[in-house]
Amino acid sequence: MSDTAYCPALFLSAMASGQGKTTLTAALARYHSHQGRRVVVFKTGPDYLDPQILALASGASVEPLDLWMAGDTFCREQLYRAAREADLILIEGAMGLYDGTPSSADLAVAFDIPVACVINARGMAQTVAAIGLGLARYRPEMRFHGLVANALGSERHRQLIEDSLPDDVRLLAAMPREEHLALPSRHLGLVQPGEAEDPDSLSLDARLDAAADLLEGQALTELPTAVAFEPQEIDTPPRALAGKRIGVARDAAFSFIYAANTRLLEAMGAELCWFSPLADTSLPEALDALWLPGGYPELHAAALGANQSMCEAIRHLDARGLPILAECGGMLYLQQTLTDQDGICHPMAGVLPGHGEMRTKRGCQGMQSAPLAEGEIRGHAHHHSRSHDTLEPIAYGRRASHPAPGEAIFRRGRLTASYLHLFFPSNPAAVAALLSRDAITTPSVHVERYQHAE
The missing domain is CATH 3.40.50.880 (Class I glutamine amidotransferase (GATase) domain)
Incomplete structure (x- = not known):
């Protein structure tokens, strides 16, 4: 019997940063969690803040996936473990789909995971189709699942976009412009869950629930086809910190x-x-x-x-x-x-x-x-x-x-x-x-304690 694990999986990326992919990924995770499914979410690249939101939305911890920082073996092992226990795997990308080396597209191709791309459609209509077509065709080996049009102003706005798309590029979801559902942020990124919230605004949980409700009946909520994840052996780390x-x-x-x-x-x-x-x-x-x-x-x-x-x-x-x-x-x-x-x-x-x-x-x-x-x-x-x-x-x-x-x-x-x-x-x-006492040290002339300036 093969040890291959099969699980529906979807990679959520965007045309650029600031398109709303974290909100969308969190909303989709919350939607499927409400359906009784076990959802495991990963975040591409280095990030401490988005994973906290995604963990709140899905009810499970969120790990980083990055082919450079974490390595191919770590990524494969994490995905295989998730596939054995989850009903759905979601991966949120970083920046734009093709930005960086390695990019979100590189990761999606490496594991043959279908990609849904978010585009903030404020200030454009048919141009969304042109951008979406470029995203879909830029790398033929990548499985392009479809587009999500975000920040739409009306039903007519959605219709203009959908009518402009070629038959093989689906509009998976059309998200209305709902400023009150935006996730709060500051200089390093999103505000962490558990911090004091504005009493005059919706709570973070309420925002996630409301965003999930907006997905009801849209094609994005359909489970994608299962992806095959192969087992990955990793080296057992040395017990070098035993008793420390x-x-x-x-x-x-x-x-x-x-x-x-x-x-x-x-x-x-x-x-x-x-x-x-x-x-x-x-x-x-x-x-x-x-x-x-x-x-x-x-x-x-x-x-x-x-x-x-x-x-x-x-x-x-x-x-x-x-x-x-x-x-x-x-x-x-x-x-x-x-x-x-x-x-x-x-x-x-x-x-x-x-x-x-x-x-x-x-x-x-x-x-x-x-x-x-x-x-x-x-x-x-x-x-x-x-x-x-x-x-x-x-x-x-x-x-x-x-x-x-x-x-x-x-x-x-x-x-x-x-x-x-x-x-x-x-x-x-x-x-x-x-982290060991007997590790290599670097001498320095600075040996005194340094007090703050008066």
Whole structure:
């Protein structure tokens, strides 16, 4: 008997960013969940925010799929596992269908998954058909399932689009212009579920339900044909962290955590000890290492700076020479100060020299790997801040598709910090070494603790 798993699957992409594909994917997941189906959703590329919305919509955790950052083997293994337990697999793309290397189209072709493309039709009608035709025919080997026209102003608007399409390009859904259903966002992307909501607006759950209701009776809700997913053997990670207690910051300020990262640490034997730099006054006991992931420290800078008991606990752990990994927001927290979007400067932990400042217009994002002494670990950058008066970098991130140096990587003793968000499964052995006391260290002349500027 074959171990091949079969499951209906659909890849939801768009002509560009900002077309409404996250709202549509979440609405479709919520629709099928209401029909009693088990829906597993994946998000293409690096993203911490969209997956939280998609998880709320589907009722199941959402994993990243990326052929560069996560690798072909990881993607195949995740899809096979999902196909064995789900009634429907949905994958939300990133940017436009053909943008990036690898692109959403590359991923869809690699796994022979049919693609539905979203186009925001505001300000055009028949042109939607021309764009849709180009998307459908650009790569003949890709299975094009059809179009979704979003932000329509009227039934006549829908009819003009549908009448312009060739017979072999279906209009799967026509979504009306409903501004009150748009998902709330800010500088790094969508607002996270669980945060305080505007009492004068629909709740996030209510928006998802309403968007799902708009799909009722439309062709998009028909289950696509089943896709074959083959089993994939993956290497068992080394038990290199057996018996190690790793403190992991997790709260409203530090929430950019891939489940694949925590699963890997546990598979390597680590015990994860969660704590909140916002609410707790001390670290968990008997830690062997500390991981400060990214998030939104700029939104909680006053509370983080006021919690000097936690700052002192982290300074003490660092002084003992325990491994610390600080990613993006975690690095900003360890520096001397952080200036928020209102221009207010707040004291931070003062473990590292440096001052973080939020920027309103320019940001940095993209795939990069960290060339560390322990080994190269793939990941990405996504931030709207800058740091100055820092340590001298030990290295710079290597961009996936550009020769220019990427994010600076700082190290002092066993502390490693950078704007990079690392995807641990890309190099388990390097991650284990990074979080081990006996790993490679980089000497530095900066040995004192750094206090915030008065």
